[in-house]
Amino acid sequence: MVLRKRRVGTRIDNIDDADLLLLKKRVDIATMVIISLIAILIARLWYLQIHLGEDYSHQAEENRVRVQVIQAPRGIITDRRGTVIVGNRPSFNVVWMKEDAPNPDEVIKALAGILHLDIPVLLDRVRAGSSQPPYMPLRLAEDIPWAELVYLENHRYQLPGVRIEVLPTRQYLNDEFASHFIGYLGEINKKELETRADDIYQGGDQVGKTGVEARHEAQLRGEKGRNYVEVDVRGFEQQQLQVQEPLPGADFSLTLDADLQQAAERAMAGKAGAVVALEVNTGRVLVLASAPAIKLTQWAGGISQKDWQALLDNPMKPLVNKPLQGVYAPGSTYKIVTALAGLSEGVITPDTVINCTGSLFFGNRHYGCWKHGGHGAVNLHRALTESCDVYFYTVGQRLGVDRLAQYAKSLGLGAVSGIDLENEKAGVVPTKVWKKQARKESWQDGETLSVAIGQGFDATTPLQICRMTATLANGGTLYRPQYVEAVADADGKFVSRFTPLVDGEVKGSREALALVRAGLVSAVNEKHGTGSQARLEGVLVGGKTGTAQVVRLEHYKGVAAANIPYKYRDHAWFTCFAPADKPEIAVTVLVEHGGHGGSAAAPVAREVLKQYFAGKIGPSEGGQPLAPSASEPAGDAD
């Protein structure tokens, strides 16, 4: 460096050569240090920008792009005629944007007054959302009324950080209409979020919790849209990058008949129980009512502990979807099975006569008939019409429990029907093997007598009884009850349509089925028939009453029904089909603790039938009533 050619002036140094050598040596060492340190920097740059460049690019993208979810409107649910049962409407929620107003105290104070909410309630919500990032809107109040919305909109400048979020929410034809069947929505809980590993759901999402809403959640929910926004470090939106529109959920058209359902619910007002109506030749569910109803909107913002406890404590058990979750002794409706089995197995003929003296002595006890004075000489027709217990004790005794069970099972009893709803109960059709397994005891012959009239170990759901009735009515085909008529995607294209499903054929002859049907028609229409209260002008109805004992208490024998405590009163059944000559519909009614089937349940079935045939059968078409409607009711029979 020192030996430069171009020199201006003479170099006069006071650095001697030794010094210069020393300096040069040190500068060289320093230069080496510098070169190695710079090499480290370059290696680091290569490592970060080339080796890990892709990773850091992704991280930079994640930094700057925020994904906002756009909720998809759920699919609409209609009845078979297109009446909207469950639709959507906009709901206005109050949200607080943490990034716009970091201090919630004043906002909460102001909002509590406007929204008529307690400050602790709002504080809980704020605390619950304290861990979420500041750009996420924190929901403070859901679905506020119109007046509050207007007030908030007019005072928005006084309330920094408070925004109104519009979300689609469920709108019901009626808060309590088909409530168990439709089911309610609720906020997704932690467990559901964890079990569903896909990123479809986020905290705060509304999901179907029960009924159709839960069962078809995957199709009803649609697909969320996504809005990609570029944001800065404070979360302020810079520009929109991409929008993915939400895809609305699929629309469900149910087989349900809203008018019939309404008629059933009206007739059940004040009662507890179930009404089921099926199309006998297809298995379509026309009515599926559980009383008392629940309020679907009660769950929207999370049900309060108080309301929940009230539902649990209610003796009418509103939380049970009784048509398929309620299990009851079938009572005399089971005589359909016994009659069918007796005829088919040849232990009786239509002309077999059995003398009813009011009770049957078997083993070492008396099995009483409901008519203490006795029916006298009874054939099949009269036995079904007047529901003579002694007759069916005898038939049951001749059949044995296991043969009886084969017929019961072929009619769909003792097993879930396969209706696509949660928590359906199978009930019990007792056999000797069953008792051995379930009770660790051997079968007592006397128990067969109880089973033959639908008491004892027999346990059925109203849906099973209705299905049995439909099978009897259609000539022996066991259809699966189904409730989805059609599913259409967001473009209106049908994804699926109703097709009948046959689960089996009845064990038993056609003739036997016809004879039982005839007996049931008489039970409604003849003078001493037990189901006379289901009689309908213009349509011939066949039906069977039933009374299921809740407790066998000698104590209450002869006591007027009204004087027995509610929970000890008998359950009332009525199951029927119509029209008798060419059956279309089967209706089953169960009234919990309703007393006698003829008086408590049959009128409800009559209302449903009346609605079903209203306008369907004109006066010209109407058959003549077989019996005068003024005839005296056949006692508080069964």
Next chain:
Amino acid sequence: MWRFDRRLLLNFDWVLLGTVLVIGAMGLLNLYSATFMAASYGTPLYLKQVYFFVGGLLLILAIISIDYRRLITWNYPLYGAGLLLLGAALLLGRTVGGSQRWIPLGFFNLQPSEPAKVILVITLASYYYRKDTGKGFTLRELAVPVLLTLAPFLLIMKQPDLGTALMLGFVFVSMTLFVKLKWLTLGVLLTFCITTVPVGWMYFLKPYQKQRIETFLNPEGDPRNAGYHIIQSKIAVGSGMKLGKGYLKGTQGHLDFLPERHTDFAFSVWAEEWGFVGSIFFVATYFFLILWGMNVVISSRDKFGAILAFGIISLIFWQAFINLAMVLGLLPVVGMPLPLFSYGGSSLFATLVGIGILMNIRMRRYLAPM
């Protein structure tokens, strides 16, 4: 004194000036990108930096017109003035971000620790030059320079400004190693350093300073707070990849994910927008500046010039290295500007004064000693 006017002009260090201008231009370009999005009041920062730069170049003109050897006699008044300014900063300084570093001068906030660095270089160079016997310094002879360094060091630590204080230490060590030391002295000093580091950690560092070092060792452990700077800077640099995102197109910088992006983390913005290629170009230019400075050391006409030039070069190099290493996540975050590149008048003035002294030494390499 003006007798040598023609020769001085012919010996003017155009290469050094050119290199400084290239780095400065990159800095201004980058500063514009880093700040044009931000809402600003009054003069935009890049324009201010242009003014500082022009002012600094004028300062160079003034410096090169006076022979650097005068600094040998001016050094103690200068040193005294430096300490006074540091004291003033502590007494009436503006507190920014928890530390008192600035003296408000109306048009400009002076950061006295910046001139203090250059003044320490001059002071140490004068001392070593005067005391040099050619036999190497003993431990006792080093007592004075240690005290000379310790005074501003403690004042700056008090602000507190760990980065700048450490820089004084780096400069002191570099310059002391550059002059001849007795081997025994060197051994004793090394042992002393090794034993004092844990003591310093225990008693001298403030909790936030300790936390910074701990965070550096494990940035992902605390991503939302202290580790944030390091993580975001690495994301910015890394996402630049080979060719960068393009000028004015860096997302980390413009969306504010990068902290201090016009001052200490300016290079992150550069690396994000210009990629590996641009980063290498920058580092290469800087490397050339340092090598050229070493050339000035060797070619100086006297030992004072050599020591002084080496001190200035070490000051610039250590700042640049520590800043880049910090930006690249190799060192913990300390307040340390990248000389000639980061925004900031005090740092720029101090650096340009240093460059002026280098030019001064270079110009007078063929002159007779005074």
